[in-house]
Amino acid sequence: MTTTTDRPAAWQQWQDSWDRQQEWYMPDREERFRVMLDLVEALAGPAPAVLDLACGTGTITDRLLRRIPGARSTGVDLDPALLAIATGTFATDDRVEFVTADLTDPDWTRALPRRTYDAVLTATALHWLDTEPLRALYHRLSGVLREGGVFLNADHMADASAPRINAAARAHTEARMARERAEGAQDWAAWWSAVADDPVLAEPARRRFGLLGDPRTPAPDGGTARRARPTTVEWHTATLREAGFAEARAVWCSPSDALVAAVR
Numbered sequence: 001m002t003t004t005t006d007r008p009a010a011w012q013q014w015q016d017s018w019d020r021q022q023e024w025y026m027p028d029r030e031e032r033f034r035v036m037l038d039l040v041e042a043l044a045g046p047a048p049a050v051l052d053l054a055c056g057t058g059t060i061t062d063r064l065l066r067r068i069p070g071a072r073s074t075g076v077d078l079d080p081a082l083l084a085i086a087t088g089t090f091a092t093d094d095r096v097e098f099v100t101a102d103l104t105d106p107d108w109t110r111a112l113p114r115r116t117y118d119a120v121l122t123a124t125a126l127h128w129l130d131t132e133p134l135r136a137l138y139h140r141l142s143g144v145l146r147e148g149g150v151f152l153n154a155d156h157m158a159d160a161s162a163p164r165i166n167a168a169a170r171a172h173t174e175a176r177m178a179r180e181r182a183e184g185a186q187d188w189a190a191w192w193s194a195v196a197d198d199p200v201l202a203e204p205a206r207r208r209f210g211l212l213g214d215p216r217t218p219a220p221d222g223g224t225a226r227r228a229r230p231t232t233v234e235w236h237t238a239t240l241r242e243a244g245f246a247e248a249r250a251v252w253c254s255p256s257d258a259l260v261a262a263v264r
């Protein structure tokens with residue numbers, strides 16, 4: 001819940017509460033951004049044009065511009081409420097623009113202000129896409145990146161070959177989350193309730209609930225449908241190579257997540 005009528009300060013409060021909420025699920029979230037941006041510096045040059053794919057509130061764009069002030073960023077998302085926070089936050093920064101597009105739409109790249117980018121970056125987003133739309137997206141991304149450009153995807157990626165390690169890591173994570181919840185950590189549903197209560201965000205939040213569902217109400221399947229989607233490093237690297245990328249490999253991992261890098 002915002003506590004100020006000063007809008008720039010309010011946007012920053014929404015950014016901060018988004019970060020805390022996401023970090024409750026992923027305490028190593030900043031670490032993956034650090035490795036991601038190390039590779040942008042290594043592969044994309046000192047003033048890269050970057051596509052922040054499924055940008056949400058623009059977290060990657062924020063970390064990018066802090067690290068590489070000469071970069072430019074296009075953020076793409078379809079969530080009106082998260083885009084409202086993103087556009088409000090970067091309203092006075094002419095290095096940044098945001099585009100509303102659905103990444104499963106075959107023509108979504110037409111909405112972009114540039115034909116090619118030096119880097120495409122994304123985090124905690126592509127697990128929302130089913131297998132075939134994600135495969136099609138990877139093919140389209142190879143057309144959006146210049147030759148030698150880099151794609152970096154940090155997301156939930158499992159390795160089912162180690163069930164005891166996975167179960168122990170999951171139990172450890174659940175214990176931490178329960179502890180932090182007892183200390184007041186805000187989850188996804190509570191964060192969205194607060195957004196809907198902000199008079200400035202209530203209308204985009206209502207549109208978001210119509211488009212993507214209302215996170216304040218748990219999914220009837222408990223989210224199990226999502227878990228059938230591709231999540232292994234091997235699927236991502238093989239599909240990126242099929243889509244025309246010259247190289248693809250994991251460059252960072254945790255027990256539940258990985259960062260995959262691919263060079264076009």
Ligand SMILES: C[S@@+](CC[C@H](N)C(=O)[O-])C[C@H]1O[C@@H](n2cnc3c(N)ncnc32)[C@H](O)[C@@H]1O
Binds near residue numbers: 077
């Ligand atoms: C958990 S958020 C992550 C946002 C940001 N990358 C971050 O790390 O904070 C996932 C984002 O994916 C976006 N998204 C999911 N499906 C999408 C689609 N089909 N087209 C565009 N954006 C999508 C959601 O709207 C949301 O902003």
